[in-house]
Amino acid sequence: xxxxxxxxxxxxxxxxxxxxxxxxxxxxxxxxxxxxxxxxxxxxxxxxxxxxxxxxxxxxxxxxxxxxxxxxxxxxxxxxxxxxxxxxxxxxxxxxxxxxxxxxxxxxxxxxxxxxxxxxxxxxxxxxxxxxxxxxxxxxxxxxxxxxxxxxxxxxxxxxxxxxxxxxxxxxxxxxxxxxxxxxxxxxxxxxxxxxxxxxxxxxxxxxxxxxxxxxxxxxxxxxxxxxxxxxxxxxxxxxxxxxxxxx
Amino acid sequence: xxxxxxxxxxxxxxxxxxxxxxxxxxxxxxxxxxxxxxxxxxxxxxxxxxxxxxxxxxxxxxxxxxxxxxxxxxxxxxxxxxxxxxxxxxxxxxxxxxxxxxxxxxxxxxxxxxxxxxxxxxxxxxxxxxxxxxxxxxxxxxxxxxxxxxxxxxxxxxxxxxxxxxxxxxxxxxxxxxxxxxxxxxxxxxxxxxxxxxxxxxxxxxxxxxxxxxxxxxxxxxxxxxxxxxxxxxxxxxxxxxxxxxxxxxxxxxxxxxxxxxxxxxxxxxxxxxxxxxxxxxxxxxxxxxxxxxxxxxxxxxxxxxxxxxxxxxxx
Numbered sequence: 097x098x099x100x101x102x103x104x105x106x107x108x109x110x111x112x113x114x115x116x117x118x119x120x121x122x123x124x125x126x127x128x129x130x131x132x133x134x135x136x137x138x139x140x141x142x143x144x145x146x147x148x149x150x151x152x153x154x155x156x157x158x159x160x161x162x163x164x165x166x167x168x169x170x171x172x173x174x175x176x177x178x179x180x181x182x183x184x185x186x187x188x189x190x191x192x193x194x195x196x197x198x199x200x201x202x203x204x205x206x207x208x209x210x211x212x213x214x215x216x217x218x219x220x221x222x223x224x225x226x227x228x229x230x231x232x233x234x235x236x237x238x239x240x241x242x243x244x245x246x247x248x249x250x251x252x253x254x255x256x257x258x259x260x261x262x263x264x265x266x267x268x269x270x271x272x273x274x275x276x277x278x279x280x281x282x283x284x285x286x287x288x289x290x291x292x293x294x295x296x297x298x299x300x301x302x303x304x305x306x307x308x309x310x311x312x313x314x315x316x317x318x319x320x321x322x323x324x325x326x327x328x329x330x331x332x333x334x335x336x337x338x339x340x341x342x343x344x
Numbered sequence: 345x346x347x348x349x350x351x352x353x354x355x356x357x358x359x360x361x362x363x364x365x366x367x368x369x370x371x372x373x374x375x376x377x378x379x380x381x382x383x384x385x386x387x388x389x390x391x392x393x394x395x396x397x398x399x400x401x402x403x404x405x406x407x408x409x410x411x412x413x414x415x416x417x418x419x420x421x422x423x424x425x426x427x428x429x430x431x432x433x434x435x436x437x438x439x440x441x442x443x444x445x446x447x448x449x450x451x452x453x454x455x456x457x458x459x460x461x462x463x464x465x466x467x468x469x470x471x472x473x474x475x476x477x478x479x480x481x482x483x484x485x486x487x488x489x490x491x492x493x494x495x496x497x498x499x500x501x502x503x504x505x506x507x508x509x510x511x512x513x514x515x516x517x518x519x520x521x522x523x524x525x526x527x528x529x530x531x532x533x534x535x536x537x538x539x540x541x542x543x544x545x546x547x548x549x550x551x552x553x554x555x556x557x558x559x560x561x562x563x564x565x566x567x568x569x570x571x572x573x574x575x576x577x578x579x580x581x582x583x584x585x586x587x588x589x590x591x592x593x594x595x596x597x598x599x600x601x602x603x604x605x606x607x608x609x610x611x612x613x614x615x616x617x618x619x620x621x622x623x624x625x626x627x628x629x630x631x632x633x634x635x636x637x638x639x640x641x642x643x644x645x646x647x648x649x650x651x652x653x654x655x656x657x658x659x660x
Contacts, residue, residue: 107431108460116457123445189441194451194500197406198458199431343408344439 107199117195117208118215121182125216134174134217138224141166145231158232159305162241163298166228167248168279171221171297175252176270178217182209183334184260190344206334210257210327214249221245240304243320244297251293251323254330261337289313296322358420360384360508360539361405366414368400368563375400377563378414383541387534389550390543392560398543399438401560402512405541406435418508431459434501438512438543440493444486448472448479452499459504471503476525490517498526508539515549527553582606582618584646587629589614591638598632599625616646 107113144165148158183205186192195205225245229238255273260266282292289295299314314322361383368376376397392398403409404416407423407430416423423429442451452471456464472479475495485496494517501509514530515523531553534540544550550557551571559566589595592615596608604625605617619625626643633640 107427108457112460113458116454120443120446120454124443127445190437190439191441191443193408193435193437193439194443194455195458196408197430197433197435198455199427199429199460200458201427342403342410344403 110201110204113198113200113204114208114211117200117205118211120195121209121212122215124185125178125181125212130177131216131220134177134220135224137170137173138220141170141224141228142231145228148232148234154232155234155237155305158229158234158237159301162225162228162237162244162301163294164279166221166225166241167244167297167301168294169274170224171217171245171248172252172274172278172293173271174217174220175213175249176256176267176274178213179210179253179256180260180266180270182213182257182260183338184263184266187261187344188264193343196338196343202335202338203331205338206257206331209334210253210331213253213257217249217253218246221249237301237305240301244300247300247320247323248293248297251296251326254323254325254327255293257327257330258333258337261334286313293323293326358417360419361541362415362417362420363401363404364415364417366401366404366411366416368397368404368409369412374563376404376411376560379560379563379565380414381558381565381568383539383556383558385534385537385539387530387540387542387553387555389553389555389557390541390560391545391550391557392566393545396560397563398560399512402510402541402543406433406510431504432506433508433510434504434506436494436497436501436509436511436514438516440490442485442488442493442496444484446485447481447483448477448485448488448492448496448499449481451485451496452503455500456503461504467503467505468499471499474502474529475499476522491519491522494518494526495522498529502533506538508541509533510541512543513545514542515544523549582620583622584616584618585622585625586614586616586642586644586646588641588644589633589638590641591636594636595632595638598636599628602628602632604628613641 108116141161144161145158148154148161151157183192186195222242222245225241226238229235229241256266256270259270263269277288278292278294281288282294283289296314296319299319300316303316303319359382363379363381366376366379367374379401390398390401400409404411405418405423407416407418410424418429419432421429423433443454446454449468449472453464453468456467456471461467475498477492477495477499485493488496494514498511498514501511509530511530515526518526527549530540530542534555542550542553542555555571556569557571558568587595590613592610592613596610596615596617599605599608599615599617602625604621605619607618609616617625622645629640629643632638
């Protein structure tokens with residue numbers, strides 16, 4: 097019997113595969129419950145914008161809240177929930193095999209998953225940061241806050257995407273990372289700061305104001321470049337996981 | 345064995361599935377030990393008790409797991425290294441979880457798209473028809489019963505018309521009619537030249553598939569080949585035969601005198617004998633009955649079913 101086996105390549109185009117994986121993860125992530133819970137977290141940021149509006153030093157207070165709460169807690173937590181759930185949840189429930197056993201390059205799975213996580217997380221983060229600035233009345237922070245929020249989601253996705261793939265308890269580990277590394281250790285000195293996504297995203301906002309803060313000592317160019325590089329690194333680690341690890 | 349025809353060069357002959365000295369260790373646990381076999385066209389059942397190593401064998405076959413020793417080849421390709429292998433294989437894993445927010449159509453359609461099919465819609469409809477799944481296009485998979493999920497899993501496994509179909513416990517959760525239908529489908533796939541590998545512990549159904557068997561016990565290959573041939577090879581194991589008669593006691597005496605039986609057990613209206621030579625013994629039944637004017641209502645082999653064979657092989 098003649099067989100269909102040849103040495104020609106098989107499978108869809110990389111674009112078609114990436115789009116199909118992206119569509120799948122987007123739908124799996126964007127559940128009503130998830131969006132509502134995370135949006136309520138973002139609403140907290142908006143309410144605190146009101147506090148800044150009625151304070152004497154509104155810009156400093158809004159800036160502090162943007163950095164400590166918006167970029168330091170809300171953006172990473174929303175990114176964690178989305179990014180760690182993509183491949184992580186599929187690995188945990190063993191449905192990842194339905195993607196892994198297809199004739200597609202593994203990078204299409206990692207890129208599709210990362211893109212889906214960013215697509216769902218980004219609007220929630222940007223709307224909460226943007227509305228908070230608008231409510232506070234510190235309009236000069238609007239564009240820097242959006243850029244910083246964008247870079248924060250990109251950078252954190254680069255960390256939490258492979259974390260979800262590699263670890264079973266990725267959410268707890270990620271939460272520990274946010275609270276201990278990003279929020280505490282990154283304040284201890286230049287070494288830790290250089291390894292913190294928060295320092296880069298915060299620098300975008302701080303560099304756009306005259307306010308002197310302890311956060312954000314990075315230059316604007318490096319703050320713009322590093323988070324996307326972290327995302328690329330995270331995708332590379334995820335591809336390595338898919339390539340090396342055994343799949344249930 | 346089948347012909348492999350590369351775009352350039354001479355055709356070569358390679359097995360569809362080949363395990364060569366394959367072992368798999370998890371730490372100190374030996375899950376699979378030095379297993380060698382080839383699988384070709386038709387239905388092949390992978391049999392063994394829980395923990396025997398069946399799933400590990402299947403996972404190595406699909407490339408999901410890497411052998412600790414030895415080699416696994418699919419049409420000569422390493423399933424861990426060559427991303428073309430998934431185009432040749434369709435897999436329905438044991439786990440029930442699917443992409444729960446999708447409908448059955450979307451799930452199978454996604455598989456068709458990711459296989460790079462030219463007409464994924466047509467392939468999806470054909471696969472769903474083959475598994476006799478009349479789908480509601482708006483109903484998410486999260487609402488599906490176990491039996492429906494089994495058929496969805498099979499549909500996504502065959503949507504790209506693969507040459508090798510690997511199914512882990514495909515009959516679980518199906519009602520009797522669905523089981524018959526599924527067995528028929530697997531037989532048709534096997535008859536069409538596909539290599540169908542089925543892992544199952546429902547032995548009577550595997551027997552009904554009329555398949556080749558690979559018996560895995562304690563990580564080792566206990567037996568392989570046609571089920572009935574394996575049974576015939578077990579010469580050291582007596583066959584049990586029940587003879588229903590109106591005079592079982594007198595028949596039993598005659599059977600013992602023939603020297604062809606090891607033992608007899610008497611019941612109200614039957615006698616059960618153990619013999620190593622079924623053919624010779626069968627020839628003595630009628631003369632014995634005639635000699636004592638006994639009626640013989642039925643002659644029933646008791647332990648030629650797959651369950652018995654399996655227990656025997658695992659016991660070995």
